[in-house]
Amino acid sequence: MRGITKTFGKVVANDNVSIDIYKGEILSLLGENGSGKTTLMNMLSGIYYPDSGHIYINGKEELIHSPKDALALGIGMVHQHFKLVDVMTATENIVLGLKEGKKFDLKAAAKKIREICDKYGFDLDPEQKIYDMSVSEKQTVEIVKMLYRKADILILDEPTAVLTPQETEKLFDVLRNMKQDDKAIIIITHKLNEVLEISDYVDILNKGKFIGSLKTSDTNAQEMTDMMVGHAVKLNIDRPEPKNVKPKIEISGLNVIDEDGIPKLQDVSFSINSGEILGIAGISGSGQKELLESIAGLQKIQSGSIKYHDEKGKEYDLVGMNPEIIRKLGISLSFVPEDRLGMGLVGNMDLTGNMMLRSFRKGGGLFTNRKIPHDLADEVVKELAVDTPGLSTPVRRLSGGNVQKVLVGREIASNPSVLLTAYAVRGLDINSSYVIYDLMNKQKEKGVAVVYVGEDLDVLLQLADRILVLCGGKVSGIVDGKTATKNEVGLLMTSLGGKE
Amino acid sequence: MKNKTKRGFGLHIVKRASISWYKAMGIRAVALLVSIVVCAIVTWALTRQSPMGVMQTIFLGSFASQRRFWVMMQDLSVLLLISLAMAPAFRMRFWNIGGEGQVMIGCLATAACMINFGKNLPNGLVILISLIAAVVAGGIWGLVPAICKAKWNTNETLFTLMMNYVAIQLCAYFIIIWESPKGSGKVGIINQKTHAGWLPTIGKYKYLLTVIVAAAMTVYIFCYMKYSKHGYELAVVGESQKTAKYVGISVGKVIVRTMVLSGAICGLTGFMLVAGSDHTITTTLAGGRGFTAVLVAWMAKFNPFGMIFTSFLITFMSKGAGEVASSFNLNESFSDILTSIIIFFLIGCEFFIQYRIVRQKEAK
Numbered sequence: 001m002r003g004i005t006k007t008f009g010k011v012v013a014n015d016n017v018s019i020d021i022y023k024g025e026i027l028s029l030l031g032e033n034g035s036g037k038t039t040l041m042n043m044l045s046g047i048y049y050p051d052s053g054h055i056y057i058n059g060k061e062e063l064i065h066s067p068k069d070a071l072a073l074g075i076g077m078v079h080q081h082f083k084l085v086d087v088m089t090a091t092e093n094i095v096l097g098l099k100e101g102k103k104f105d106l107k108a109a110a111k112k113i114r115e116i117c118d119k120y121g122f123d124l125d126p127e128q129k130i131y132d133m134s135v136s137e138k139q140t141v142e143i144v145k146m147l148y149r150k151a152d153i154l155i156l157d158e159p160t161a162v163l164t165p166q167e168t169e170k171l172f173d174v175l176r177n178m179k180q181d182d183k184a185i186i187i188i189t190h191k192l193n194e195v196l197e198i199s200d201y202v203d204i205l206n207k208g209k210f211i212g213s214l215k216t217s218d219t220n221a222q223e224m225t226d227m228m229v230g231h232a233v234k235l236n237i238d239r240p241e242p243k244n245v246k247p248k249i250e251i252s253g254l255n256v257i258d259e260d261g262i263p264k265l266q267d268v269s270f271s272i273n274s275g276e277i278l279g280i281a282g283i284s285g286s287g288q289k290e291l292l293e294s295i296a297g298l299q300k301i302q303s304g305s306i307k308y309h310d311e312k313g314k315e316y317d318l319v320g321m322n323p324e325i326i327r328k329l330g331i332s333l334s335f336v337p338e339d340r341l342g343m344g345l346v347g348n349m350d351l352t353g354n355m356m357l358r359s360f361r362k363g364g365g366l367f368t369n370r371k372i373p374h375d376l377a378d379e380v381v382k383e384l385a386v387d388t389p390g391l392s393t394p395v396r397r398l399s400g401g402n403v404q405k406v407l408v409g410r411e412i413a414s415n416p417s418v419l420l421t422a423y424a425v426r427g428l429d430i431n432s433s434y435v436i437y438d439l440m441n442k443q444k445e446k447g448v449a450v451v452y453v454g455e456d457l458d459v460l461l462q463l464a465d466r467i468l469v470l471c472g473g474k475v476s477g478i479v480d481g482k483t484a485t486k487n488e489v490g491l492l493m494t495s496l497g498g499k500e
Numbered sequence: 501m502k503n504k505t506k507r508g509f510g511l512h513i514v515k516r517a518s519i520s521w522y523k524a525m526g527i528r529a530v531a532l533l534v535s536i537v538v539c540a541i542v543t544w545a546l547t548r549q550s551p552m553g554v555m556q557t558i559f560l561g562s563f564a565s566q567r568r569f570w571v572m573m574q575d576l577s578v579l580l581l582i583s584l585a586m587a588p589a590f591r592m593r594f595w596n597i598g599g600e601g602q603v604m605i606g607c608l609a610t611a612a613c614m615i616n617f618g619k620n621l622p623n624g625l626v627i628l629i630s631l632i633a634a635v636v637a638g639g640i641w642g643l644v645p646a647i648c649k650a651k652w653n654t655n656e657t658l659f660t661l662m663m664n665y666v667a668i669q670l671c672a673y674f675i676i677i678w679e680s681p682k683g684s685g686k687v688g689i690i691n692q693k694t695h696a697g698w699l700p701t702i703g704k705y706k707y708l709l710t711v712i713v714a715a716a717m718t719v720y721i722f723c724y725m726k727y728s729k730h731g732y733e734l735a736v737v738g739e740s741q742k743t744a745k746y747v748g749i750s751v752g753k754v755i756v757r758t759m760v761l762s763g764a765i766c767g768l769t770g771f772m773l774v775a776g777s778d779h780t781i782t783t784t785l786a787g788g789r790g791f792t793a794v795l796v797a798w799m800a801k802f803n804p805f806g807m808i809f810t811s812f813l814i815t816f817m818s819k820g821a822g823e824v825a826s827s828f829n830l831n832e833s834f835s836d837i838l839t840s841i842i843i844f845f846l847i848g849c850e851f852f853i854q855y856r857i858v859r860q861k862e863a864k
Contacts, residue, residue: 051858296746297748298745298746322745322748322750323745323746323747323748324748324749324750325748326748327748335746337746339742342740342742342743343740343742343743343746344743344746345743346735346736346739346740346743347739347740348739349735349736349739353732353735356732357736357743357747358747360729360732360733361729366728366729366730367723367727367728367729368727368728368729368731368732
């Protein structure tokens with residue numbers, strides 16, 4: 001790719017970027033959020049069309065107008081959000097849209113799929129329906145789909161974001177096999193350890209510009225980070241000593257059963273203390289979401305109690321309350337949910353409108369006050385360095401990190417006594433992540449009870465004072481953040497009580 | 501290809517990040533002009549009539565006389581009122597296509613009050629009772645689908661559509677009961693001698709009151725949607741119910757409240773039709789305007805002031821179309837063709853407001 005430029009409105013997503021991809025190599029494309037990695041690859045795979053620049057495949061200039069053109073040239077891309085039909089089987093999804101042969105022959109296709117799986121070491125049942133599959137299996141279907149269409153250049157957009165460590169290992173094995181088979185593979189990522197582990201070369205983008213290409217064996221995490229961020233950052237997270245620790249919320253015997261009758265939380269008991277960060281670790285889907293939503297009054301609870309202690313020593317049980325009742329009691333509970341645009345914010349509303357979500361009821365009268373949320377939006381944008389064209393931009397137009405800053409900024413602005421956060425730094429680049437860690441530490445020092453549900457154990461161990469480990473909806477253990485080891489927490493995550 | 505550098509068509513489509521309002525209006529104005537030119541070409545090609553003559557006739561349909569102008573204003577106001585009723589529900593993503601039935605039930609309630617109380621109650625009281633009955637009836641027609649949506653998540657599109665038929669059939673039933681003279685199958689003018697329950701006319705302008713009500717309602721709905729807490733809540737519910745629950749907005753309550761408002765405004769429209777202008781009831785009194793209003797609301801993107809323009813356009817065209825049909829001896833379908841061409845261009849131009857077409861720049 002030579003001199004590729006692409007603009008969206010006034011935003012330059014790619015500015016004169018040139019990169020090379022070779023057969024039989026794995027290339028990592030590294031960059032912060034909004035650095036133009038995905039845009040660049042979307043142009044290679046025919047989703048976007050460059051404003052200017054040239055793409056050469058095997059030395060010949062090609063014009064790629066559509067994903068179909070791209071596939072004809074052997075370029076296949078696996079997107080972050082899978083594009084599969086849930087009610088169809090793996091085979092049906094893979095052959096969907098293909099016109100091959102005279103007869104529609106699913107059996108032959110399934111056989112061909114098995115051959116591909118055996119060749120590269122995929123673990124896939126071609127007859128299985130998509131809705132029965134785990135995320136990693138769905139991803140496998142997407143990759144096999146591209147191989148079935150004879151893709152020689154495979155692009156994976158943040159493939160490991162949704163995978164467990166074990167699944168990631170398996171994916172990497174498959175990728176190595178594909179590399180042996182002379183395929184060119186591009187991985188879009190911002191996880192440094194994975195770059196080091198899997199790729200041969202790494203190309204780094206920053207703010208749409210090409211920064212440099214490194215041979216992975218000759219570099220290290222610090223060097224890559226510096227190039228990616230544009231200046232040196234320290235990779236340590238502060239952990240101020242907790243002060244004035246007092247139980248704020250005491251949860252005992254909490255049981256939650258979801259709509260399908262599946263128990264999500266079983267006999268969960270622990271306390272959340274003010275002036276401290278409580279980390280919650282667990283394999284995804286172990287009940288983290290239900291736990292936080294129970295506290296926030298959004299989850300139907302079967303049994304158990306959630307006791308909240310206010311400043312004057314009064315005690316409230318939050319079970320059976322909704323967010324409106326909790327708010328009316330004067331309990332200031334902030335919640336940064338996992339689903340930012342679907343739950344925490346309204347994507348089509350502007351920054352001011354989103355700030356209003358928490359404050360629109362304030363003041364008497366029938367009309368809303370736009371002045372206060374407008375000022376708050378202005379303050380959040382300035383303090384957290386939110387990158388936005390203006391306060392009247394719909395938040396869905398912002399990049400992931402900036403969306404999160406808006407959400408966290410609003411939640412902190414209400415001076416909470418409890419701050420619940422779910423995957424607060426998921427999908428955020430290093431710089432934004434540190435802004436978020438800092439904010440949480442500041443809240444902790446103010447005496448707020450902070451809950452941090454996280455997936456990166458390194459971060460949890462550096463940030464949290466105590467770590468609650470969930471396993472299959474039960475409390476597997478509570479460990480001290482300062483003394484616990486990654487191994488210890490890992491064991492608690494996979495087996496109850498950490499016993500093998 | 502002979503290894504020459506390939507070139508594309510050089511054009512591709514790009515989504516606009518934002519567009520200034522005057523540019524957007526400019527695009528719409530161009531679309532309107534183009535549609536008129538196409539109308540002229542089609543007219544000439546199909547009928548050999550002078551396009552200018554046809555255009556002029558369309559214009560005369562609404563502006564030939566004072567009477568025509570006021571009829572046009574009356575129809576515009578009624579259409580606008582129903583469209584305004586649709587707007588909050590649509591903003592909430594509640595696809596209310598029951599405007600027709602909500603208007604009809606308002607008409608029925610008004611007629612019932614006028615017929616039953618007209619003889620023994622003072623005029624002012626009859627009007628007041630009719631008004632309340634019409635608004636309540638319309639509100640109930642909005643309430644029923646809203647409750648079912650809130651409680652059991654039923655499909656509001658089908659539900660409101662069915663409610664239309666219920667309302668129209670009820671009207672048909674009562675028209676037979678009230679028919680006068682007997683055997684005519686019509687209700688005739690209600691209280692023709694006493695004028696009981698008739699809305700007063702302002703000066704000599706029979707339709708001015710409807711216009712004033714529509715204008716006031718436009719301002720009210722604009723403020724309601726843009727500045728009120730209710731308006732904000734319904735916008736949040738429309739965008740994401742999960743977000744609404746997360747901030748403690750009761751989704752069911754908002755759905756019910758908004759639909760009652762929507763139905764009540766339709767009921768009011770029915771009241772204006774029966775007590776204000778027509779003084780009778782037929783099953784076609786709403787005349788499909790409950791559905792046309794959906795189009796009017798959408799074309800204006802639920803902006804009340806925009807709806808003044810879109811409802812004017814639709815009314816103007818249909819008046820003009822009728823005029824063309826009668827004075828050129830063409831049938832009504834021809835005017836429908838012209839209306840469709842204009843609507844096609846006006847809706848189609850939204851594409852150019854959302855996207856722009858860019859020529860590929862040469863690489864340096």
